[in-house]
Amino acid sequence: MLAERQKQILKAIIEEYVVHAEPVGSRTISKRDDIGYSAATVRNEMADLEDLGFVEQPHTSAGRIPSQMGYRYYVDNLMGPQRLERTDLLQVRELFASQMDAVELTIQQTGSILSRLTNYTSIILGPEAIHNKLKHLQVIPLNERSAVAIVVSDNGHVDQRRFTVPDGVSLSSIEKLVNILNVKLSGVPLVRLKRNVYQELFAELDRHVEQYEFLLGVIDQMLLADTDDRIFTSGTTNILTQPEFTDVTQVKALMDLFEQTDTVTKLFATNNAGVQVRIGEENSIATVNNCSIVTASFSIDGRSLGTVGVLGPTRMDYNKVVSLMQVLTTDLSEHLRQLYK
Amino acid sequence: MLAERQKQILKAIIEEYVVHAEPVGSRTISKRDDIGYSAATVRNEMADLEDLGFVEQPHTSAGRIPSQMGYRYYVDNLMGPQRLERTDLLQVRELFASQMDAVELTIQQTGSILSRLTNYTSIILGPEAIHNKLKHLQVIPLNERSAVAIVVSDNGHVDQRRFTVPDGVSLSSIEKLVNILNVKLSGVPLVRLKRNVYQELFAELDRHVEQYEFLLGVIDQMLLADTDDRIFTSGTTNILTQPEFTDVTQVKALMDLFEQTDTVTKLFATNNAGVQVRIGEENSIATVNNCSIVTASFSIDGRSLGTVGVLGPTRMDYNKVVSLMQVLTTDLSEHLRQLYK
DNA sequence: TGTTAGCACTCAAAGATCATGAGTGCTAAT
DNA sequence: ATTAGCACTCATGATCTTTGAGTGCTAACA
Known part of the structure; x- marks a missing residue:
C-alpha cells in the first residue's frame, strides 16, 4: 500500500510524463500547484517509488518515467473520474x-x-455476422452465365457475391430454389443456414430442384468472407x-x-x-x-x-x-x- | 543527342543507383561487364553528363546520381523491353x-x-459507376420503420443503403414504385436515373405513388457515395x-x-x-x-x-x-x- | 586524338574529445 | 519530518580529427 503522498507524487509524475514524453525531475513535480513539498522531499519519495517498482530511471542523472506497473496502479487506483472536455x-x-x-x-x-x-488509432470490431438472421435472399441474373446472389440479414447488413451459373442449371430452377429458401428459412441464423437446409429441406429440394448444392456453396462462401469486413480502423x-x-x-x-x-x-x-x-x-x-x-x-x-x-x-x-x-x-x-x- | 558511350554510361549509372540507392562512382561503372572503359574515361563522360543535366553530384567528392531529366531520358530512350522474370x-x-x-x-x-x-505501393481506380446501367432495383423491408434499398447494375456491382421510412409512406406504395422503376428503367445508365424519372415517369408516378421523392433521394445518395469505393490500395x-x-x-x-x-x-x-x-x-x-x-x-x-x-x-x-x-x-x-x- | 595511369584535393561520415546542465543522492541544518 | 546545500553523474550537443571514397587535372601512352 502506498502512502498518500506517494500516490500524489506518482500521479503527478504520470500526468507530466503523459504530456511531455520526457523523464520528469523532482523540481518539476515540486513546482506543481497540487504538490506542497520541496524538490528534496519529492526526490526521497521518488527513490522509494523506484525501489517499489512504480517508476524507472533511464540513467542515473535523469528524471523518472512511469513503469508499466506504475501505469497499472494509476489506472486501477489513482485515475479520477475526470470530466470530458x-x-x-x-x-x-x-x-x-x-x-x-x-x-x-x-x-x-x-x-x-x-x-x-x-x-x-482506433479500431472497431463490428457486429459478428454470426448472430444475424436471414431476412431475405435474392438472386439476380446478369446474363445467361452469371448472376449476383444477395443475402440481407435482419439487421440490414447486405452481402453480395457474383457467381457463374454452371452448365446444366437453368435460371428457373434457381428461382424456384430461392423461393423455397425464402419461405422456409426466413429468420434462421445465418450460420445455421446450411445445416437447416440439409436437415429439413433435403427431401423437398431434392424433389423439386436440380443441383442446388452450388448455390448453397456460393452463400456459404459469402458468409465466410464476411468476417473480414468486421474490422474498421481509423x-x-x-x-x-x-x-x-x-x-x-x-x-x-x-x-x-x-x-x-x-x-x-x-x-x-x-x-x-x-x-x-x-x-x-x-x-x-x-x-x-x-x-x-x-x-x-x-x-x-x-x-x-x-x-x-x-x-x-x-x-x-x-x-x-x-x-x-x-x-x-x-x-x-x-x-x-x-x-x- | 547523346553519344553512344554516354548513353551506355547513363544507363549503367541509373541501373546501379536503382539497386543500391547510393551515389555511383566512376570505378563502379568501369568494373561493370558492359563497360569497357577505364574509370578515368568514365569520369570524363560523367562530367559531361553532369554539364548536360542528366546526372547530379550531391557534393564534390561523391559519385553521381541520376537527375529527374536523366530518369526521363532513360524511360524514353534507354530502357530496353526487358523480359519479366x-x-x-x-x-x-x-x-x-x-x-x-x-x-x-x-x-x-x-x-x-x-x-x-x-x-x-499500388493503387487501382476501379470502374466508374458512371458507365453502369441499372439491372435491378430492390427494396427489402426490415421492420415497420426501416428498409434496405439495393441497386444492382449490369456489371454485377451491388450498392446498398439502409434507410428509414418516413411517416405517411406505406410499404405497399414503395413496392409499387419499385415495380414501376424496374420495368421502366432497366438498362438506363445510373447517372441518368433521376433525370429520366422526372422527364418520363413524372406523370405516371404522380398518379400512382405517394411521396416517391424520398426513395429517389436514397438512391441518389447511394450513387454519390459510390465514388469512394472506387479506390483500392495495396x-x-x-x-x-x-x-x-x-x-x-x-x-x-x-x-x-x-x-x-x-x-x-x-x-x-x-x-x-x-x-x-x-x-x-x-x-x-x-x-x-x-x-x-x-x-x-x-x-x-x-x-x-x-x-x-x-x-x-x-x-x-x-x-x-x-x-x-x-x-x-x-x-x-x-x-x-x-x-x- | 582518344584513352588511361597517377596524384593532389575535397568532403561527408564516423569516431574522439570536451563542455554544459539537468537531475540525482547524501548530509547536515532547521 | 522537511529542506537547503553540495558533490557527483551522465546524456546531449558542439567542436575537432581521421578516414576513405571519389573527383578533376595533368601527363604519358597507343
Missing part, C-alpha cells in the same frame, strides 16, 4: 444526434471521431505523430499488424463488459509491447455486438481515453438499439 | 487463370499482386522499406495523402492508353515530388474502365514496373471482358 462531449452527442441509418456508417464514424478526439497515421514512433521499422511492423485481421481480432476482442485497459507487455503480441490498448464492448440487452478499441503508446492519456470510451460505448449501444429495434 | 509472369497468369467472378475481388487481387511483385507499407523514406513526417504526409480520395484520383487518373510514367516533380502534388508514378488504364473495346497505378521513389525500377504493368493491364482487360461479356 465539453467540446469533446458535444462532438460525440452531435454524432449520434444526426440520423444515421446504416449500421456500417455509424460504426465507421464512431471510429473516426474516437481517433480524432484521442489522437490515437486514424492509423495518428500514431506517427507520437514521439515514441520515430523509428520507421517499428511503424512498419505496426502498420502490417493492422492488416492481419486475425491478429487484430485477437488483440482487441473482449467479452468483458466495461472498459478494459491492457498496458505494454500485458498485450500478448510483441509488436505492441510498448503500446497500450483500451477496449470496451458495446451491446444490446446484454448481448455483445462488437468492440471499440484505441491503440496508443504506453504513455497514454488513460483518463481521457477511458472516459471517452465509456460515453461512446453507452451512446453507441443506445443508438444501435434504436436502429435494431 | 518467369516466376513473376507465372504469378500473374495464375492469378487470372483462377476463376474470379466478382469484379471487386479481381481488382483487389490485381493490386495485391502488383504491390507484391514490385515492392512499391502494399501501402511497402514504401516504408525504401531507404528514401526514413523520415517519419514524410511518411505521414504520404499516408495521409492516400486517404484523400480526390487527391488520389487526381494523381492517378489517366485516359491515355498505354503505360504512362510521371517522374518526381512531373507530379502536380508536392508530397510526391520525390516519387514516381506509373499508370496504365485498362479497358474493354476501347472504353476505359479504370486505372492501375504504382507509386514508388523516383529511384524506381522503371523497366520492371513498366513491363509488369503492360502484361497486367492486358490480362486484366481480357479477364474483365470475359466477365462482362
